[in-house]
Amino acid sequence: MNHSFSLAKLLKKANVDVYFIKHHNAYMVNPPWTKRSFKGRINTTIECLKKEELKVMSLDVIYQTVIEYLYYDPYLYNETAKLKYKMNDIKGLEHIVYTCPSRKNETITSSYDKLICTICNQNMHFGSCGKLDNKGIKHYLDISKELIKREHQKDPSYTLSAL
Incomplete structure (x- = not known):
């Protein structure tokens, strides 16, 4: 078994609901390349995998679902959201x-x-x-x-x- 599936096994065995929280555009408001912040909106979404769903899902499906829920591209998100930020110095x-x-x-x-x-x-x-x-x-x-x-x-x- 692939070591990546250890997480899927843990989630299945834990018998708990698993929540995935994404802060959309936190990267754009507080970019890692500067100490400055750019005032703007951060949207938060929550996804949940219910323990009942986990019981019937295969390890492969659990793993792929976790990857899907965790994946995030701030640039791609803002292509559709078109959130604007108050300008600041982009030094860095x-x-x-x-x-x-x-x-x-x-x-x-x-x-x-x-x-x-x-x-x-x-x-x-x-x-x-x-x-x-x-x-x-x-x-x-x-x-x-x-x-x-x-x-x-x-x-x-x-x-x-x-x-």
Whole structure:
């Protein structure tokens, strides 16, 4: 048996209701890349797996249900919710989005509500919906990921480091 199913076995054996609480957009209001908060709304939802349901579910179904209930993508959620945030300085975001989308190199700095390439001066404006130039931050993270993959393929000893 896969070790991942240990959780499913525990939930089934515990014979209790299991609650899943999600705070939608807490990530956007208090992003991990800054000590500042962005005033905005946080929606909370609660899902429950009743002990009676758990008794008749297979371990595989319990496990998949838990994965489904726990999965959360703040950017995807805000695509439909379109919640807005009061702007604040985005200093620190350049440590997450550090690749210029035009030049494909690590030359980004921040200036209040913009990320700026220090070589080509491309500006990416951080809007009140938590997007850079109307694209989710994930778009820019994917660009960075591709750059890292490409660099590592060229040179297997390639590493990233922070100051």
